[in-house]
Amino acid sequence: MVSEHGSDRPRSPAAGTDPLGDPFLRTCFAVPVPPAAFLHRPRLTRRLGRVPDTPLTVVDGCAGAGKTLLVADWAARLERPVAWFTVDSCGRAPGVFWAYLLEALRASGAEELQDIGAPADAGTVDHGLLTRLAARLDARDRPVTVVLDAYDRVTALEITDQLGFVLHHAGRGLRLVLVTRVEPTLPLHRCRADGTLTEIRDAELAFTPEEAAALLELHGLHLGHDAVRALVARTRGWAAGLRLCALAARQSGDPEKYLKEFEAGQSTIADFLLAEVLERQPPATQDLLLRVSVLDRFCPDLADALTGRRDAGPVLAELHRSNAFVEYLGHAWYRLHPLFAEILKAHLRMRLPGLESELHRRAARWLRHAGPLSDTLAHGAAAGDWEFTARALVDDLALGQFFTGLRSGDLDALFARMPPGATGPEADLVRAARELAGPDRDRACVHLERARRASARAGPGRAEVRLGCALLDTLDARLAGAPDRAEHAARTARELWRDLPAALLDRHPELPALLRTHLGAARLWAGRFDDARAVLSEAAAGRDAATAPPREEALGLLALIDLLTGWPTRAERAALAALADAERFSLAEPAGLDLVHPVLAAVAVDRDELDDAQALLDRAAAVRPVPPDPVTAACRVIARACLQLARGRTEAALETAGTAVPAAVASPWAEDRTALVVSAAHLAEGRPETAVEVLRDAVGRDAACTVAAARAHLAAGDPDAALHLLDRLPADRSGGPAVTVRALLVRAEAAVLRGDPATARRLAVRALADARRERLRRPLLEAGPSLRRLLRSDVLQGALRSGPADRPGARGRIPPRTARQTALVVEELSGRERDVLRRLARMMSTEEIAADLFVSVNTVKTHLKSAYRKLGVNRRSDAVHRARELRLL
Template sequence: MAETSSGGEGPRAPVAPGTDPLGDPFLRSRFAIPARPATFVRRQRLVEHLDQALRTPLTLLNGSAGAGKTLLAADWAAGLRLPVAWLSVEEGDRHPGVFWAYVVQALHAAGALESGPAGFPADPPRVDSRLLATLAAELNDRDRPVVVVLDDYDRVSAPEIAEQLEFVLHHAGRGLHLVLVTRTEPLLPLHRYRAAGELTEIRAAELAFTPEEAVTLLELHGLSLPVSAARALVDRTRGWAVGLRLSALAARENADPELYLKEFEAERSTIADFLLAEVLKGQTEETQDLLLRVSVLERFCPELANALTGRTDAEPLLVGLHRANAFVEHLGRSWYRLHPLFGEILRAHLRMRLPGLEPELHRRAARWLRSAGFLPETVAHGAAAGDWDAAAGALVDDLAIGRLLTGVPSDDMAQLFSTMASGAGGPETELVRAARELARYDLDHGLASLRHAEEQLAGHAPDRAAAQLSCALLETLAARLTGCLSRAERAAEAADALRREVPRHLLDKHPELPALLLTHLGSVRLWAGRFEEARAALTAVAGAPEGAATAMPREESRSHLALLDYLNGWLGRAERRALAAVSEAEQDGLSQSSGSGIGRLVLAAVAVDRHELDRAQALLDETAELPAGTRDPVPRAGRALATARLLLVKGRARAAVEASDAAVSGAVSSPWAAGHEAVVTSAAHLAEGRPDEAAEALRSVSGDQPACAVEAAAIQLAAGRPEEAIDLLDSIHTQGGTGPAVTVRAALVRAQAAEEAGDSATAHRLVARALLDARRERLRRPFLDAGAWIRPLLATAALHELAAGWLTPGSPVHGERPRPESSLSPLVAVELSGRERDVLERLARMMSTEEIAADLYLSVNTVKTHLKSVYRKLAVNRRGDAVRRARDLRLL
């Protein structure tokens, strides 16, 4: 290897013993392995990684300032049984001669090199190649390798030193293991070492503290905190060692350490002093300006950074900052982000150094992001700048207003507009305001904002089609909240026409828009009693492709379909749909929206019909948190009627009437809601001994509502009007769409009329048919409500056999004390698969999840998936409940 030199200096005098080539005495402290503080946390996973690294000639410990690199290396080195030559590199070591003099002296201090042929460099700027070759040869001749740790190696900037170090490392063979502790990428050809399997790297991600390690660190500082609190601190600091230590020291002086660690202001902490001194102040003026400006961004690329600085030099600056571990993290594809704490501190510094600039930076960011097609970030920066017209314009032009209505927790778009003040604005701003207000069921303000938007968009140009289509969507939502079918149909027709004017890629990008439109339309049609048209619209949404954007409309549509099934008398089908909708809503993390509320209300109504009163009450209690005020009439009516039916069963007639009144309180009436309310009122009158008033209350009930008609017929018969009862049954328009909950009640009314007319054979035949239909659904209420006339029939051998196991001759009728609900077997929602039955059987044997997995030759995760499915199908949450319910259903 040729000699390296920085100039044409003449020969120098021999170096005095104990001095470096500059004539300065060696600083012995630079050879000492640093001591570990009392609060040092020994992280065994990293120590073991360094032990394994001894198999490779080169180890790289690369991390930011304060990442814990030096203490980790010192702790590991202190425990080695090999000789360790430690050298803390300093700025003066930029001269090759000085650097190598210190390396040789470190080897001597470690006892790894005897005084001999290698000698010392004589000149600061140059190193004799013979010295390096001799040094490498001496190391190669060692029986045991020596570990050389070069701490703060990033201070070495001379390329020739890196070249020389590579030469020695290569020729020292197994006699040298080199550890570089650095903040930056060394100039060594690391790619060659990686390709040859001769490099071990420990970088920032591995150096970061885990929550469990953070707990230990906090305990050493006298703080006893739960792992959850430590995890939040680790998330905020990214596991940065110095950040954790400084936070712990500050929290120790605080009256509420846990609260302090959760809410401390980074810019007012000692962390700020550290980062400003170690990172920011060491940068050039241009780099500092870049860092301050990009601090307003969650992530940035060079082009976006240039838009904020007005310069064109962002790319090399960002690459350099990342390579220097200057708390600029590379996300891939030229995108970067700041360390969270560094970002907080820089934003505070920005407000101090460049007051008033922050809103303008957000505006510039919003403009660039909008042109690049990054909608959420565009809206976020428009909102941060207080430029609501720009933020709303981006949202509406992208046809994304439906994202304010989908209720997806991961989508914080609605939250971005939460601080938008009231007042005048452009049509897009008014549309966003209307969407927010209608989503909160604030119908009056929502409609006012929607009208303002429509007035401004009147006579629109083709480029405003997205805004007009957004208007149509909100019109269908307003129609849904008022129950106005004509408004919904007009809005849907307008939407169909406008979709042809909107770019196809926008429609494909936002599947939530047609899903929401059809859901609102289907809900209004259901309210209006147009069941088949409602089913068509809702079925289209329920079968839409899965995805977060359509999760809420899909769940709402399935819940509405469940209600349709219930209103048509199909209890089992309604329960299955409702259970699936509620389960999917929980899995998707949706709040208890109107849809999931409807699902629970359907389950409650089914439970009443099966005489599972405790379960019905529990389900109704779960829906008590539905939004109050002006609300969607469908769940409001559903809750009112389910509550009223439960109260009637419990004998609280007056309370039932009061509850049912909410079903018809609205601008537009619903035929089925009005019919069910009339039935509840009539039943209450009859229970209180007023048959004439009971009959009068049923005048509005017709055969167009089969479920209401059969209940009304039963009341007419109980009130002593058999002809009116039979006429009402004969007027029912079934069209083949009514289920057992309707047909069973109708058969029992006809059976009672036949029995009272002395035709016991017909009554017997009709009750038998009713029992057969009801048994599949576990439909008990019609028999419990039938009265004393049915008891002799149920006592006959043939009918007793049909009722056995779910409804016996001893079942309560009016005036009798009911049996405990636990004796009544609920209907299983869906059939269990063979594998689910296998898992359930082993669950009953008290086997653990791991034991079940081993016994069935399945993975533990697969067993857990089957268990979740079993719990959902049995409508339980715990193992013991699943086993008990399965035994009730004779599945075990």
């Protein structure tokens, strides 16, 4: 049952926090409290009583038509909880809208939604999150009722599309009530046709003469029948107009005469509001109303800060009780009726020109100490006080929110208005952060250097500014490929943390996550894999939405380390973990995933899944054509060159490998991997001596290059030199399976050339077993002709089947391409199963497939199980590969 301050729910909205760790604005979840002079209207609440039978209800009327109070009165009489969300500025971006709506649902008692995730980006919402939400709602025994008040404030068209998707697929689990001034762009014509829509529109919201008479009596006015009918005719039953008339007439000596004069003499409601409502208030109350008109919401203390008095509390309470268009939001917060506020603001500019900026300035300073940072910044910007606004952001340690979090887009848009004349180190830091978050690093460096110099001139104080400089310095050094400078900047940042309040640092977990990720990337570029792994593992350990982008980036960097050290399955696992995390927090294509697709492409090349590798590289280039940093750029170049080499395009591979990656210092692993590709290209063209020479500097330093050099010696007919190189390779630097399998194959081929078939078979069996576990195919295809004959022999395959690799859980035989056989499917795949497989091949999640095919997630899982059984596999990647072998895709 809805209570005076909201609803009897399992927990208060105050218990939740938004994905940045800040408390949600509780007033957005509060069910409005009808005023004392509110008229219960049974004819309309009976219409709302149809909500349990129709998925969608739209209460659509003009400003002041009484929509919100009508629905609030109906909700208060229900015997079940209602999820109420008043859309404000916090709900105009898709990510923010869904974060608030999910919190409203959880606060209403929908416990099954606790673990479905939440958006972490202001501008986007992953389709998988919406699919999970719809599926969970569809599974409910009883529907949940959701009221979206002021839905007309939603300006992003994608929100309406997303809401329509959830409503359609939630089935009987969701009953949605939209309170709006304009008709939503949902397909209402279909709902009207099939009877699944309840509508209460402007004409029905209009007061009847009987209702108007009852309303006037609640205001202490007893008018004759004809007078009431005349008033209803002139106001067309507009609720706000009737209330305004009642308030003004009540103060007149002859209310009936006054209302007749109003009917004849007033041309606009604005004139009436100003002359008969505002000007009839005491001067101090008029002044208060004019001043608070610059605020979206206000409490008595904030109103006092704008008036310079201390009496706002009782004045606001009385204005609300007298229904003077001051609405109570709950928790001591109020707002003006939007139309009234707009008229008051216009009158403020006329009556007190120049005061509006000063009021915004006072509001910003009050909110700086007692309100959310977003409101502080908005009022500071409205006042034109950009130095204060930038200082508030930097002092709050919120500079990292340009790179992560729901408000990154809002911050960028707000500070895009900052004029060039705004000075100070904080303003320059904000400019530098905006540019570093975008594509212009050169301009960012100019602003960052200016902020650094201004901070140095200010002396040892202002630790917040110096911390901001250190954070941006670390990012800039990482983007420039300057590891030593990144180490110095990160060390400075860690030292500055000791000078800042722990409570302030705790509010911004994104700061250490960003710092560790940038430092880890710089160490990786320098080839310090162990040091990079240590700091990246810390960055990847977070769990909240505020740290999602750096966490996913750290996972991508860890995946690259695994790839470079020869562990493709571990690399794939880390990359997929990054994708899953992005899906959980609705980050469709965040910057943190720039490295994931090239890494997965490189793994696919080693597994000879070349079409998949091409699709992954194409997707990476489409999302971000210019790689953001040298690590990503080098990874893309090397993965693309390896793919071209695997396809037999040696000239293209050599050209790609020669692509320059701008960086302050060269990366040892990037140079080694480039040499590896160049050497392999020469070897493929029949130039083994050149292949050996290309790798001369990398031999002994990089295990993969050493093994490749040994293979080139074999091709040159020198097995002794090949074995000598492998024997010199330290055991602790031998690398993972992608390296050791190749090393075993080189040793096996050397044994063949030296006339030792028993040793060759023993080594080949070990290599095939390890390759099977990792699904490695390229090393087998790269083997020399004499070894390939051995790999295809029945004797070797029999030894492999009876060897140590033949155990529960081991994968089936992975023969080289030359020995593949086309197996038959015992049972034909259905058309729908093929549809599912095609989407699996495009790396779509189960939820995305369900949404694309307009079926439930459970239906997709059923098709998958059936397809797996028919194909004889138990993993999605194996199913795709098997289907391609059978030419089903």
